Amino acid sequence: MVSLIIELLVVFSIKPVAYAADDIQFEPSGSIKFSTTSTGATTSIRYKTVGFTIARNARCTSTNCAPQQGGPHGVVRITQVGEVHNTNGTVTTYFNIPVNQVNDALEAAGLEKITNGGQIWLSSIFHVINGSRPNTDFVTLQSIKNAESWADPSKFRQYYDIPVKVNGYYPVTKIYRTSEGIEMYSAKVESDIKDVDKNWPVGKPVDTVMLDKTYPFQGDTYKLVKSYVQSKRKLNEQNFVQTGDPERNAKLSERNFTNYLGGTNVVGVYRKVTTVIPDDPIPDGRAACKPTINPPNEVAAPQTAFMDPGAQGHILADDPTNGIHFDATRGIPTSEHLYANTWAMNYLFQHTFGKQKGTITYDCTADITYARTWKVKQPALPGPNGTTIPQPDTQGSDEYPHQYKFSFERNYSYWKINNIELYSIEQAEMENYALPDGGRITLWPQGYTAPDLEMEHDEEVEIHVIPQETGEISFVPDVVAGDGYEPPEVPDDTELLKGIAEGQTGPPDVKNDALDFTWEGSTTKVMNGSTVVENGPDPTQIPAPNKIGSYKNTGEQVLYADQLLIPQDRLNRVNTESTGEIEYALHPTTLGGNEGMTFPINSINMVTVHTPVVNYSLVSDDQPHNQKTVPNMNRSALILERP
Numbered sequence: 001m002v003s004l005i006i007e008l009l010v011v012f013s014i015k016p017v018a019y020a021a022d023d024i025q026f027e028p029s030g031s032i033k034f035s036t037t038s039t040g041a042t043t044s045i046r047y048k049t050v051g052f053t054i055a056r057n058a059r060c061t062s063t064n065c066a067p068q069q070g071g072p073h074g075v076v077r078i079t080q081v082g083e084v085h086n087t088n089g090t091v092t093t094y095f096n097i098p099v100n101q102v103n104d105a106l107e108a109a110g111l112e113k114i115t116n117g118g119q120i121w122l123s124s125i126f127h128v129i130n131g132s133r134p135n136t137d138f139v140t141l142q143s144i145k146n147a148e149s150w151a152d153p154s155k156f157r158q159y160y161d162i163p164v165k166v167n168g169y170y171p172v173t174k175i176y177r178t179s180e181g182i183e184m185y186s187a188k189v190e191s192d193i194k195d196v197d198k199n200w201p202v203g204k205p206v207d208t209v210m211l212d213k214t215y216p217f218q219g220d221t222y223k224l225v226k227s228y229v230q231s232k233r234k235l236n237e238q239n240f241v242q243t244g245d246p247e248r249n250a251k252l253s254e255r256n257f258t259n260y261l262g263g264t265n266v267v268g269v270y271r272k273v274t275t276v277i278p279d280d281p282i283p284d285g286r287a288a289c290k291p292t293i294n295p296p297n298e299v300a301a302p303q304t305a306f307m308d309p310g311a312q313g314h315i316l317a318d319d320p321t322n323g324i325h326f327d328a329t330r331g332i333p334t335s336e337h338l339y340a341n342t343w344a345m346n347y348l349f350q351h352t353f354g355k356q357k358g359t360i361t362y363d364c365t366a367d368i369t370y371a372r373t374w375k376v377k378q379p380a381l382p383g384p385n386g387t388t389i390p391q392p393d394t395q396g397s398d399e400y401p402h403q404y405k406f407s408f409e410r411n412y413s414y415w416k417i418n419n420i421e422l423y424s425i426e427q428a429e430m431e432n433y434a435l436p437d438g439g440r441i442t443l444w445p446q447g448y449t450a451p452d453l454e455m456e457h458d459e460e461v462e463i464h465v466i467p468q469e470t471g472e473i474s475f476v477p478d479v480v481a482g483d484g485y486e487p488p489e490v491p492d493d494t495e496l497l498k499g500i501a502e503g504q505t506g507p508p509d510v511k512n513d514a515l516d517f518t519w520e521g522s523t524t525k526v527m528n529g530s531t532v533v534e535n536g537p538d539p540t541q542i543p544a545p546n547k548i549g550s551y552k553n554t555g556e557q558v559l560y561a562d563q564l565l566i567p568q569d570r571l572n573r574v575n576t577e578s579t580g581e582i583e584y585a586l587h588p589t590t591l592g593g594n595e596g597m598t599f600p601i602n603s604i605n606m607v608t609v610h611t612p613v614v615n616y617s618l619v620s621d622d623q624p625h626n627q628k629t630v631p632n633m634n635r636s637a638l639i640l641e642r643p
Contacts, residue, residue, distance in 0.1 A: 065141035074105025115203030222270035296358035331610035424450035
């Protein structure tokens with residue numbers, strides 16, 4: 001019953017359903033308290049929900065529910081905090097799920113970037129009380145159905161793939177630190193939503209958070225030089241970093257972002273201001289560069305595919321049932337047993353990766369003020385007797401402003417996923433005249449764990465390429481001293497300024513799409529999505545599959561069924577044809593795939609049904625009319641033409 005009310009996780013909103021929860025209470029911290037009321041069990045063997053799997057998509061097919069297959073998932077455990085036995089024979093049970101446990105499960109399910117209103121899927125984890133396997137987690141639908149002889153096992157289906165709409169709220173905090181790491185200021189950024197303690201919805205934009213451009217601290221003035229955002233769950237990360245001068249880079253002090261799962265910190269880093277007052281005016285210059293990421297070109301697109309299952313099968317005599325060896329291809333009687341077996345590749349896949357290559361253009365503007373000097377001729381002064389006395393030249397000066405515009409480029413390359421499809425074994429079906437149940441048998445995987453796939457993919461180049469900031473360029477030109485009596489021409493410092501700008505600008509950070517493949521507990525990092533400098537590392541490929549016959553030393557009994565009784569009403573028939581097909585399910589983490597795939601099972605042997613008939617015949621004995629001279633009295637006498 002509990003599984004049907006868990007549509008409340010992280011203060012999730014629900015629609016009324018059968019066996020809905022009673023007395024739901026939301027805690028300001030985001031934890032959940034709720035209760036369920038159910039009837040008592042009619043036998044000593046009972047089942048109870050002890051937890052749930054959380055996934056980003058439904059995990060049920062037409063025949064089974066396997067929440068731990070088909071992609072990443074999280075697990076939460078339920079804590080019972082009370083139980084009341086009511087007078088009407090019902091039992092009310094009270095439960096609690098802490099918010100941190102819920103957030104951990106969502107992150108494990110690949111839902112770290114979940115958005116308010118997004119849908120997730122929950123399925124129950126059961127324990128059987130007083131059963132044959134206590135304290136065993138029954139996760140799949142088939143496992144709980146087969147755990148005991150339930151009166152109505154069909155009711156378990158309702159406890160799987162429960163859709164949930166996320167409606168969680170988390171705090172946002174503004175923090176100021178010095179460049180040495182000393183915290184100067186911390187305050188909550190409040191929303192206008194009072195009912196959720198003025199927290200912000202997960203995955204939704206937060207109103208612009210303004211950081212002070214300067215901040216007084218311990219008698220000094222500190223200036224904002226860096227800002228970033230971080231998840232409250234990952235305090236060692238710095239995301240969406242901005243640097244420079246807040247007067248020139250508005251993004252440094254005006255932060256826009258979406259709220260992380262668990263909440264967000266907006267951090268400003270400040271440096272102590274040092275003021276220098278010169279005695280005389282001096283030439284000055286400032287330059288700033290703005291990066292523009294140019295669209296990339298795809299320069300390579302390697303493809304890898306393994307889409308042939310190589311499926312084969314047998315339908316042969318099940319010898320251990322009787323100790324007698326029958327060759328079913330030559331003849332096997334009714335009332336004997338067969339086994340059916342299929343073997344094929346344990347998974348199939350195909351993927352295409354694209355190498356993206358491009359440039360970043362830095363457009364720069366430099367405002368330079370040159371100090372110029374030149375000679376100024378002074379008029380002669382009158383001397384005695386009508387003469388003149390020459391006067392020495394004086395110096396003229398001015399400040400000459402000049403603006404430069406120039407640009408330069410930085411290269412980048414990264415890999416993205418163009419196509420990814422992964423298929424795991426769903427079932428196999430085999431047909432033959434000799435098989436029971438209409439001659440068709442369905443083989444479900446046994447001892448088989450589907451491979452898993454985790455992907456991060458984005459088409460936007462801005463997600464993959466992070467330009468390095470040039471920062472402010474300080475340039476103080478030399479005084480331009482002229483030898484003549486006119487103001488001198490100022491030099492062309494374009495190349496000099498460009499060299500300074502290029503020297504201050506490192507290559508960009510880049511990151512590929514990410515793709516991890518997991519099989520039997522071993523993870524292959526097919527495409528590395530870590531942040532690196534300039535060029536994303538080349539991807540590998542999903543490892544080639546193997547035949548399921550070698551899976552965990554179980555022989556070839558992954559797709560296998562035995563004790564298949566040949567019905568007594570089967571007439572003798574020679575060389576009956578065998579057919580079959582194997583179905584592969586498409587992993588929900590896909591890019592370009594849209595459905596599962598079905599392949600024929602080849603080389604299945606024929607079966608001959610032959611039931612021997614033993615006839616103990618008797619004939620009449622006509623000895624009175626036997627005319628032999630020496631009759632054999634031990635044999636019946638057959639007289640020609642006698643009735």
